[in-house]
Amino acid sequence: MAGTVFLWGENGSYQNYSAALLTCGCEVRLSRDVSQSETCDGLLLPGGGDIFRYLDETEYLLIQSFVTTRRPIWGICRGMQALNVWFGGTLYDHICGHQLPQGDLVHSTHAAGMMAKLLGKTPTVNSNHHQAIAQLGNGLTAMQWSFDGVVEAICHDTLPIWGVQWHPERQSFALQRSDAADAAPLFHYFRTQMR
Helix, strand or coil: CCCEEEEECCCCCCHHHHHHHHHCCCEEEEECCHHHHCCCCEEEECCCCCCECECCHHHHHHHHHHHHCCCCEEEECHHHHHHHHHCCCEEECCCCCCCCCCCCEEEEEEECHHHHHHHCCCCEEEECCCCEEEECCCCEEEEEEECCCCEEEEEECCCCEEEECCCHHHCCHHHCCCCCCCCHHHHHHHHHHCC
């Protein structure tokens, strides 16, 4: 049965991502060994550190493998930024107003397309980032925006590839918040994309 997700990360990290994926019925393979991804049905690129113009070769080749085989990719926070860079887009190195010294900022957004179907037209989401999409990559379309116009979600026009700038793993299932949209539908959607 399909549903094995390669989670790009170190063992012992990304517990919230793993817990959410397991809750929606996925199997998780957490590794930075790209060969472990070859038999996986989907790729989740998690949040993390800054991107300085280019992706490292390993991450670039990992994304390329999933693009070439048309397997689903979901990028979260830094993961969405990595997808944008892979497709030739650019990032703002620093924006204000989307990060608190500690914890998540929560703000309203406007959604369209798939995001509106999954979360409604004005979902409230968390935020904890200072880099953001400047120019969209080739074949990518924005489908969610913050109050100040920052792109909060993207999708590819023809491939099962999409991303969100915020952290659905911190507002779904056991971590669902009363002050933000339930993000569980995003994990279920990702599960249905895998064959």
